[in-house]
């Protein structure tokens with residue numbers, strides 16, 4: 001068998017991220033375990049890579065008390081990272097960031113807006129009359145950061161709209177701390193998740209059917 005080709009992520013620029021390896025990470029993961037949000041099997045990720053593990057945040061966030069607690073924890077970390085001057089709003093990409101973004105905003109006592117991907121152009125946009133004031137401080141919130149791609153897009157949308165974006169945060173960082181989103185970033189739990197190119201996937205080699213998480217009934 002060929003050696004497994006694991007994905008390498010480019011190391012982040014110095015000072016551009018915080019990768020907390022702290023007791024809190026264990027508590028977060030055990031919460032995912034308890035709520036059936038930590039799935040094991042053979043999954044095709046959004047990136048096209050295959051993985052034996054998947055974190056389905058929606059399963060944790062279906063419990064409002066867990067969503068509220070995670071939002072409060074993330075809000076505290078974002079407040080530290082964003083520094084002085086006060087956070088004016090929270091923004092998140094729909095659909096994944098909606099619940100946790102809303103809970104972070106609740107904990108911070110600020111408003112919450114979201115971006116959507118335009119069906120025609122594929123670009124992230126602010127719709128529904130959402131706007132930001134020039135110089136307003138916005139923090140970006142996501143459920144999971146994998147490559148940081150969609151987070152980066154939202155940061156750009158906010159900056160184009162005139163906001164400052166001093167910080168970003170997610171419940172889970174699947175990149176092992178490597179993903180860059182264009183602003184300092186925190187996560188409640190930082191993980192390094194195994195992922196394979198499909199042509200080098202040992203689970204495919206075993207003939208196990210691959211599942212796209214989120215589209216499977218019950219997952």
Ligand SMILES: [Zn+2]
Nearest residue numbers: 050201203204
């Ligand atoms: Zn596979």
